[in-house]
Amino acid sequence: MNKKNFLEVVTSSQTEMVDITSGLQSKVEELDLESGLLVVYCPHTTGAVTINEGADPAVRRDIIKVLNSIVPWDFDYRHMEGNSPAHVKASLVGESVQIVVENRTIQLGQWQRVFFCEFDGPRRRKVWLKAMSS
Amino acid sequence: MNKKNFLEVVTSSQTEMVDITSGLQSKVEELDLESGLLVVYCPHTTGAVTINEGADPAVRRDIIKVLNSIVPWDFDYRHMEGNSPAHVKASLVGESVQIVVENRTIQLGQWQRVFFCEFDGPRRRKVWLKAMSS
Amino acid sequence: MNKKNFLEVVTSSQTEMVDITSGLQSKVEELDLESGLLVVYCPHTTGAVTINEGADPAVRRDIIKVLNSIVPWDFDYRHMEGNSPAHVKASLVGESVQIVVENRTIQLGQWQRVFFCEFDGPRRRKVWLKAMSS
Numbered sequence: 001m002n003k004k005n006f007l008e009v010v011t012s013s014q015t016e017m018v019d020i021t022s023g024l025q026s027k028v029e030e031l032d033l034e035s036g037l038l039v040v041y042c043p044h045t046t047g048a049v050t051i052n053e054g055a056d057p058a059v060r061r062d063i064i065k066v067l068n069s070i071v072p073w074d075f076d077y078r079h080m081e082g083n084s085p086a087h088v089k090a091s092l093v094g095e096s097v098q099i100v101v102e103n104r105t106i107q108l109g110q111w112q113r114v115f116f117c118e119f120d121g122p123r124r125r126k127v128w129l130k131a132m133s134s
Numbered sequence: 135m136n137k138k139n140f141l142e143v144v145t146s147s148q149t150e151m152v153d154i155t156s157g158l159q160s161k162v163e164e165l166d167l168e169s170g171l172l173v174v175y176c177p178h179t180t181g182a183v184t185i186n187e188g189a190d191p192a193v194r195r196d197i198i199k200v201l202n203s204i205v206p207w208d209f210d211y212r213h214m215e216g217n218s219p220a221h222v223k224a225s226l227v228g229e230s231v232q233i234v235v236e237n238r239t240i241q242l243g244q245w246q247r248v249f250f251c252e253f254d255g256p257r258r259r260k261v262w263l264k265a266m267s268s
Numbered sequence: 269m270n271k272k273n274f275l276e277v278v279t280s281s282q283t284e285m286v287d288i289t290s291g292l293q294s295k296v297e298e299l300d301l302e303s304g305l306l307v308v309y310c311p312h313t314t315g316a317v318t319i320n321e322g323a324d325p326a327v328r329r330d331i332i333k334v335l336n337s338i339v340p341w342d343f344d345y346r347h348m349e350g351n352s353p354a355h356v357k358a359s360l361v362g363e364s365v366q367i368v369v370e371n372r373t374i375q376l377g378q379w380q381r382v383f384f385c386e387f388d389g390p391r392r393r394k395v396w397l398k399a400m401s402s
Contacts (some may be wrong), residue, residue, distance in 0.1 A: 036266070037173060037264060037266055039305060039366055039368065041366070041367075041368060042377075043375075043376065043377025043378070043380060044377055044379075045319075045320050045321040045327075045377065045379050045380055050225045050228075050229075051179075051225075051229045052179050052221055052224060052225050053179040053221055056213055056214075056215075058211075058212035058213040058214070058218075059179075059213045059218065059221050061212055061213075062209075062211050062212055062213050062218040062221065062222070063218075063221055063222050063225055065209070065210065066205060066206070066209060066218070066219075066222045067222070069206075069209070070204060070205070070338060071334060071338070072334070072337075075330075075333075075334060075337070076333065077326075077330050078326035078329055078330055079324055079326040079327045079329075079330050080324075080326070081324075084326075084327065084330040084331075084334070085334075087320055087321055087327050087330065087331055088330070088331050088334045088335070090320060091318045091319075091320050091331055091361055092226055092360055092361070093225055093226070094228055094318075094362055095318075095319045095365065095380075096365070096366055097229065097230070098173055098175070098230055098232060098366060099175075100173065100175060100262060100264045107177075107262065108177065109176075109177025109178055109179065110177070111178075111179050112177060112179055112229075128368060128375065130305060130368045130402065131402065132266060132304070132305055132400060132402050133402065134264065134265065134266050134267065170400070171307060171398060171400055184359040184362075184363075185313075185359075185363045186313050186355055186358060186359050187313040187355055190347055190348075190349075192345075192346035192347040192348070192352075193313075193347045193352065193355050195346055195347075196343075196345050196346055196347050196352040196355065196356070197352075197355055197356050197359055199343070199344065200339060200340070200343060200352070200353075200356045201356070203340075203343070204338060204339070226360055227359055227360070228362055231363065231364070232307055232309070232364055232366060233309075234307065234309060234396060234398045241311075241396065242311065243310075243311025243312055243313065244311070245312075245313050246311060246313055246363075266400060268398065268399065268400050268401065
């Protein structure tokens with residue numbers, strides 16, 4: 001995949017949300033997407049992408065803590081790698097987001113930021129991008 | 135954002151699902167989208183968009199009740215605004231849906247309707263739309 | 269809907285994940301989508317589509333088991349058909365995925381496969397497809 005079409009994310013905890021918004025905006029400029037849709041896609045099965053509040057770091061801390069309490073660490077899991085909870089969270093949060101782009105600028109709500117969700121870190125991750133012109 | 139490109143939604147409860155299907159169909163006609171994809175995007179961090187059954191109002195009531203039971207109201211939350219459960223639900227349900235459009239008509243399954251999900255209302259909300267031609 | 273634009277899925281349990289990846293790849297070739305986005309859409313309100321690990325069948329078994337434990341079978345449900353848990357899971361997992369296509373090939377991460385999620389089976393299901401060229 002072309003260098004323009006992905007973003008690298010380094011995570012530092014087992015579970016965390018990493019703000020990738022400014023990286024995405026830079027890519028939209030590099031990709032020269034004037035107006036359309038930016039698809040942000042996680043190619044990993046123990047991570048996800050979401051959009052949520054970015055102003056107060058306590059929000060992402062709360063989201064991660066609740067996800068970790070909803071999806072049990074201890075359960076009758078059969079997958080032997082021990083990361084089944086991460087796979088469940090990946091399907092609950094979702095592997096991609098679609099962002100509207102106008103005037104070479106990603107369109108987000110006032111409090112929104114885009115986050116890579118790490119559920120089985122720390123790891124080096126990639127997020128794939130696809131520019132769709134309208 | 136151009137008036138054609140959003141829909142206003144007024145919610146009346148703290149948590150509820152509001153059917154926005156007919157509003158979306160009108161916008162597809164206004165936007166003159168013959169065939170393609172309609173992106174329905176929630177710019178708020180305590181709301182979401184989903185597609186589910188619309189025939190029996192009990193379904194949306196049940197979905198909201200279960201979401202409210204899965205995501206605890208009372209928890210070791212750090213975000214001081216008191217609406218962390220709403221932020222969690224937003225990331226679980228997701229901020230957007232993508233709907234196929236053919237012949238200027240949104241394509242939904244027999245029982246499907248599109249809902250704005252309010253998780254921290256009542257409020258005046260907006261849903262952004264992006265028409266992608268195929 | 270044109271025959272090229274959907275995939276049939278036959279499920280055999282009340283809740284399960286069925287790998288539809290190779291069917292999707294065939295459709296991309298039939299639809300002659302060189303580069304763009306493949307939208308995979310579930311028109312049912314008690315099913316969903318997700319992307320997750322496909323190498324070890326235990327992963328999908330674990331995901332289904334945890335979803336079935338998170339969303340209660342027994343609850344103060346009002347919807348009289350008895351399948352409210354399926355509707356809740358549909359909104360948690362989501363009705364569609366968007367897959368990047370390059371060189372007439374769906375682009376997935378090393379361990380990723382695409383799954384139809386059955387939450388109220390066994391049934392005969394359809395998944396709608398929309399090819400968006402970039």
